Amino acid sequence: MNTATTLRIRRPLALAILVTLSGCGGGGGGGGGGGSSDGTPTLAQRIAAAQSVAQTSADCQQIRPFYWEIGDASGKLVSGSFAGPLLTIDADTVLPIASASKWIYGSYVVQSQAGVLSSQDVKFLNFRSGYTNFSVCGSTPADMTVSECLEREGRDGGTNGEYVPENDGFFVYSGGHMQKHASMNPTLADLDAAGLATEMRRVLGTDIAMSYSGPQLAGGVETSASDYALFLRKILGGTLSYERAALGTHPVCTDPDTCPQEAKFTPSPTGEQWHYSIGHWVEDDPKVGDGAFSSPGAFGFYPWIDASKSWYGVVARVSLVSDSDVSVAVDSVRCGREIRAAWLKPNTQ
Known part of the structure; x- marks a missing residue:
């Protein structure tokens, strides 16, 4: 049984987003794995633990429908899809990924x-x-270009490209940093959404399918879990070797409660002290963090690479009905990191 439906979703201040929904999602994959005398978990143990958490965790149950997978540089090792009352998301469902674009x-x-x-x-x-x-x-x-987007009205009046001197030197989570940075690059400044996707793929891999809903660097990408996973595998495997080396570099404190002299605004989970690197987060809170690298999106798309740079994971969902974009992203983080913890240390589950 396999049905396909096309749904156009609208929300205030956003473009219409085309999402392809596929019925009857599939279950997990993977295979056997030999154990180790030093107690290293087998692949079968990892798979069973991750599947159990994805199925039974309260944090994961509340974000359904969603698709998830974990793999390594060689490919996907396990995955699953949990349907909701209206739709099912699978590996090839094209979604708006919001800040996972960063x-x-x-x-x-x-x-x-x-x-x-x-x-x-x-x-x-x-x-x-x-x-x-x-x-x-x-x-x-x-045909609006990267530079022309900066001329549009900004958050507090003025334009998207307005410089706010009192924020200079402080961490403030905003798409403006990347939009302005791209506008100063002669290769990118005059590109529209289609040209931007072509240029990203030229550098990151033409085998990665992606598009942009608009010429917005920090939040405009539309892609599938399988294509984003391919991007993550290229990092792990060294095809994108410079990015692999850059993971976690130049980290800055992001929590105004912890470092008000360095940060003014963060959407990271309340009470957690994450750092921000080059276009991605470092989940290194001293109490609950595991050092994973990630880029959660406001609609619930959550990709990650673990601290050892051995494994990747994706939680793919789209939620446009919450009163808080931050809560949607954080809900996906909580489910995703529980699945990751089960994978990394299945014997403690």
């Missing part, structure tokens, strides 16, 4: 510059540049 742009910069970043690059990519008035590109014509 990891893609950060990797593009790192790869295209062979891992050599200027101090200015770093300041823009770990969100301390002062360009923090960005809202969205709005209902844009198809």
Whole structure:
């Protein structure tokens, strides 16, 4: 049984987003794995533990429908799909990934510059540049460019490209940093959404299918879990070797409660002290963090690579009905990291 439905979802201040929904999602995969005399978990143990958590965890049950998978540089090792009352999401469902786009742009910069970043690059990519008035590109014509998006009305009046001097040097989570950074790149400044996708794929891999709903670097990508997983596997396997080396580099404190002299706004989970690297988070809270690298999106898409750079994972979902975009992202993080913890240490579950 396999049905396909096309759903157009609308929300205020966003473009219409085309989402392909596939019925009757599949279960997990994987195979056997030999144990080790030093107590290293077998592949079968990891798979069973991750599947159990994905199925039974209260944090995971509340975010249904969603698709998840875990793998390594060689490919997917286990996956699952849990349907909701209206739809099912699978590996090939194309979704708006919101801020998971940031990891893609950060990797593009790192790869295209062979891992050599200027101090200015770093300041823009770990969100301390002062360009923090960005809202969205709005209902844009198809040929609007990266630079033209900056001319649209910003969050607090003015334009998307307005510099806020009092925020310069402080971590402020905003798409404006990346939009302004891209506008200063002659290769990117005059690209529309289609051209932007072509350029990202040229550097990151033409085998990765993605598009942009608008010329918005930090939040405009639409792709599937399988294609984002391919991107993560390229990092793990060294095809994107400069990005692999850059994971976790140039980290900055993001929690205003912990470091008010360094940070003003963060959407990370309340009470947790994460750091921000080059277009991605480092989940290194001293109490609950495991050092994973990630890029949660406001609609619930949550990709990650573990601290050892051995495994990747994706939680794919889309939720456009919450009063808080932050809560949608955090809900996916909580489910995803429980699955990750089960995978890494199945014997403790």
